[in-house]
Amino acid sequence: MQPLTEDQVRAALVNATADEADRLAFPLSFVLVEWDHVDFLAWTDPEFRGRGFLVIERDGVATAIVLRAASGGRSHAALCNLCHTMQPGNQVALFSARRAGDAGARGDSVGTYICADLGCHENVRLAAPLAPSEVRASVDRRIDGTRQRVEAFVERVIGAA
Secondary structure, eight states, X not given: OOOOOHHHHHHHBSSOOHHHXXXXXXXXXXXXXXXXXXXXXXXXXXXXXTEEEEEEEETTEEEEEEEEEOSSOOSSOEEOTTTOOEEOGGGEEEEEEEOSHHHHXXXXXXXXXXXXXXXXHHHTTOSSOSSTTOOOOOHHHHHHHHHHHHHHHHHHHHTTO
């Protein structure tokens, strides 16, 4: 990804109100991001439990979305729909994102199960399986697959906006 400033990320938000963009909280590690090694950037809001952010680069342009985690947890193991990593149930959450444009203004949203800490970028780079029955593809294939699924989720948020 191209290096981004906090203001550029705020400007890239496609499903946030102006107030939400102004209140966007960045993790302390944001200044340390190695942009050349990032396929996408995701983090949970350090100030508001249950909110997260996801930034990708689409056709050379940054696109960011706001995510909301559903309350409550799962008791059984679950699969993250982005990185395809099997996790204990309390480490996967249903995240939803308000759709961009008029659809979002009407209250439409899309959702999927994602690693609760939004750590998919790191999880796909792990060499050893996280669960005894989990079969791992090559790391490069996992990275590519995760990137494609993240892009597809963002496209669902953007829709026809």
